[in-house]
Amino acid sequence: MVVALDGFLDAGNAGALACRHLVRTGASSPDGGGVVVATFDVDQLHDYRARRPPMTFARDHYEGYEAPRLVVRLLHDAGGTPYLLLHGPEPDIRWEAFCRAVLEVVERFGVTLVVSVGSVPMAVPHTRPIAITHHANNADLLTGTSPWRGELRVPSSAQALLEVRLGEWGHDAQGFVAHVPHYLAQLDYPRAAQGLLEQVELAARLTIELTELGELAEEREEEIARYLSANDEVQEVVTALEQQYDTFARAEAEGSSLLAEDEPLPTGEEIGRQFEQFLAGLEGPDETGGPA
Structure with missing residues (x-):
């Protein structure tokens, strides 16, 4: 089952573009859209005041209310292999209940991944390959090397929590996060969506027709x-970002450090002492004898 929730993790609308492409190309019914096999009670999950659904005011009346929908669709890849797609707005509340509901879908339909x-x-140039962060609740699922070292404290999301909870419940889950140039984050960026779906193909052993998405990506690159x-x-x-990117890439390839020679990293205690001295200076008197 592929999961793509709108909201938090969607710079360049990459996840939404990927989702729309899957629905458009993976529907088995002539009218498109696939078959909805499960729906969530959005009223229990959505904060309407924080994310107000659009509607139309036509001259003297309201119409065309676009109610948010969080659904699971049955789709097929280019070779006819069936798979599920969970998509819609990320729940604003009741994340734990949402995860339990997804677990019910996973177990009812025998989802294996x-x-x-x-x-x-990210501060990356669009002229370089799209970087992808791989993550999984089972190390055997990882298909790439992480660009990160150590630990990062990041804001959580319903998708991230779902991966954690599924692992605790004995179900494999993995994911991919595309690094979108920060100056393009508010635009549709099809190249990131294409990169994500290429990873989905490898991980889920699906065959996805990406020609149309590739053409959209080329058009957007020409516009940029x-x-x-x-x-x-x-x-x-962009040129500065290219230079920065290439410098880090060369250092990574050569196994060298970007630190100056003979300059060891300070220890945590040394950094702490320097910080204490800095704070003490803020609390001390200024040059005129008055309070700082």
Whole structure:
């Protein structure tokens, strides 16, 4: 089952684009959309005041209310292999109840693997390959090396909690997060969606037709190139990001450090002492003898 929730992890609308592409290309029924096999009670999960659904005001009346829907669809890949797609707005509340409801879907339909997709804004240039962070609740599922070292404290999401809970309940789950250039995070960025679905193909052993998404990605890249050619300041930012990216890539490939030679990393205690001295300086008197 593929999971793509709108909201938090969706820079460049990469997850939403990937989801729409799956629905459009994976529907087995002539009218499209696939078959909805499970629905969630959105009224129990959605904060309408925080994320107000759109509707139309037509001259003198309201119409066309677009109610949020969180559903599971049955789709098929290009080779006819069936799979499920869970998509819709990320729950605002009752995450634990949401996870238990997803568990019911997983067990009722005999799902053997859950794969989530998402994207985050990063200080990376669009002219370099899309980086993907791989994660899983079972180390045997990982298909790539993590670009991160050590631990990071990050805001949680319903998708992240779902992966944790499924692991505790004995079900495999993994996911992929695309790194979207931060200056493109508010635009539709099909190249990130394409990169995510390529990873889904490998992880879930599906065959997904990506030609249309690839064409959209090329069109968007051409639009970005035209914009940069007419805006020197933005081009300078991209050039700086390219230099930074290439420097780190070379250091990674050569196994070298970006630290100056003969400059060891300070210990935690040394950093703590320096910080204490800094705070003490803020609390002391200023040069005129008055309070700082």
